[in-house]
Amino acid sequence: MTKRKVQEVETEFLIKSQNEASVSTLTFSQLINLFIKNRSTIVKETIMYGYKNICPYLDTIANVKIKDFNIEVCERWRRYINSSNISTRYKNDIYKFLKSLLNYATD
16 A cells, blocks of 8 residues: 555544544434434425424433444334334334434444
8 A cells, every 4th residue: 555545544544433433422312403404404394394293202212322222222212102102104204214313323
Protein backbone atom coordinates (compact mmCIF):
# COMPACT_ATOMS: atom_id res chain seq x y z
CA MET A 1 0.00 0.00 0.00
CA THR A 2 1.05 3.53 -0.64
CA LYS A 3 1.28 6.08 2.12
CA ARG A 4 -1.75 7.92 0.75
CA LYS A 5 -3.86 4.74 0.69
CA VAL A 6 -2.87 3.92 4.28
CA GLN A 7 -3.90 7.42 5.37
CA GLU A 8 -7.26 7.08 3.59
CA VAL A 9 -7.95 3.73 5.27
CA GLU A 10 -6.93 5.16 8.65
CA THR A 11 -9.21 8.18 8.17
CA GLU A 12 -12.14 5.94 7.22
CA PHE A 13 -11.50 3.80 10.30
CA LEU A 14 -11.42 6.83 12.60
CA ILE A 15 -14.65 8.23 11.16
CA LYS A 16 -16.36 4.86 11.49
CA SER A 17 -15.20 4.38 15.09
CA GLN A 18 -16.41 7.88 16.04
CA ASN A 19 -19.82 7.13 14.53
CA GLU A 20 -20.02 3.85 16.45
CA ALA A 21 -19.10 5.63 19.67
CA SER A 22 -21.86 8.18 19.20
CA VAL A 23 -24.38 5.45 18.41
CA SER A 24 -23.42 3.59 21.59
CA THR A 25 -24.66 6.49 23.77
CA LEU A 26 -27.77 7.18 21.70
CA THR A 27 -31.19 6.35 23.15
CA PHE A 28 -34.20 5.35 21.07
CA SER A 29 -35.93 8.67 21.73
CA GLN A 30 -32.88 10.54 20.39
CA LEU A 31 -32.71 8.19 17.43
CA ILE A 32 -36.39 8.70 16.67
CA ASN A 33 -35.93 12.49 16.73
CA LEU A 34 -32.92 12.26 14.40
CA PHE A 35 -34.73 9.87 12.07
CA ILE A 36 -37.85 12.02 11.84
CA LYS A 37 -35.80 15.18 11.32
CA ASN A 38 -33.86 13.50 8.52
CA ARG A 39 -36.88 11.93 6.85
CA SER A 40 -39.05 15.06 7.06
CA THR A 41 -37.30 16.55 4.03
CA ILE A 42 -37.49 13.31 2.04
CA VAL A 43 -40.96 11.78 2.52
CA LYS A 44 -44.50 13.09 2.10
CA GLU A 45 -46.50 14.63 4.93
CA THR A 46 -48.75 11.56 5.14
CA ILE A 47 -45.73 9.34 5.85
CA MET A 48 -44.57 11.78 8.55
CA TYR A 49 -48.07 11.68 10.04
CA GLY A 50 -47.82 7.89 10.18
CA TYR A 51 -44.40 8.06 11.84
CA LYS A 52 -45.72 10.40 14.52
CA ASN A 53 -48.68 8.08 15.18
CA ILE A 54 -46.33 5.11 15.61
CA CYS A 55 -43.95 6.88 18.01
CA PRO A 56 -46.12 6.42 21.14
CA TYR A 57 -45.80 2.65 20.72
CA LEU A 58 -42.04 3.04 21.11
CA ASP A 59 -42.31 4.87 24.45
CA THR A 60 -41.57 1.68 26.39
CA ILE A 61 -38.11 1.52 24.83
CA ALA A 62 -37.52 5.27 24.48
CA ASN A 63 -34.91 5.43 27.26
CA VAL A 64 -33.08 2.28 26.18
CA LYS A 65 -29.68 2.93 24.65
CA ILE A 66 -29.21 1.46 21.19
CA LYS A 67 -26.22 -0.55 22.41
CA ASP A 68 -28.38 -2.10 25.18
CA PHE A 69 -31.15 -3.18 22.82
CA ASN A 70 -31.05 -6.97 22.88
CA ILE A 71 -33.37 -9.95 22.42
CA GLU A 72 -34.79 -9.65 25.94
CA VAL A 73 -35.71 -5.98 25.53
CA CYS A 74 -37.08 -6.62 22.05
CA GLU A 75 -39.24 -9.53 23.22
CA ARG A 76 -40.62 -7.49 26.12
CA TRP A 77 -41.48 -4.68 23.72
CA ARG A 78 -42.97 -7.11 21.20
CA ARG A 79 -45.22 -8.62 23.91
CA TYR A 80 -46.37 -5.08 24.76
CA ILE A 81 -47.21 -4.41 21.10
CA ASN A 82 -49.01 -7.74 20.73
CA SER A 83 -51.09 -7.06 23.84
CA SER A 84 -52.22 -3.71 22.41
CA ASN A 85 -55.65 -3.59 20.87
CA ILE A 86 -54.50 -2.75 17.35
CA SER A 87 -54.73 -4.53 14.01
CA THR A 88 -52.09 -6.93 12.76
CA ARG A 89 -51.40 -4.63 9.83
CA TYR A 90 -50.68 -1.70 12.16
CA LYS A 91 -48.46 -3.92 14.33
CA ASN A 92 -46.49 -4.81 11.21
CA ASP A 93 -46.16 -1.10 10.39
CA ILE A 94 -44.74 -0.53 13.88
CA TYR A 95 -42.25 -3.38 13.42
CA LYS A 96 -41.21 -1.95 10.04
CA PHE A 97 -40.69 1.45 11.63
CA LEU A 98 -38.44 -0.08 14.30
CA LYS A 99 -36.49 -1.87 11.60
CA SER A 100 -36.08 1.40 9.69
CA LEU A 101 -34.83 3.08 12.86
CA LEU A 102 -32.25 0.39 13.48
CA ASN A 103 -31.10 0.48 9.85
CA TYR A 104 -30.79 4.27 10.10
CA ALA A 105 -28.69 3.92 13.26
CA THR A 106 -26.25 1.53 11.61
CA ASP A 107 -25.80 3.49 8.38
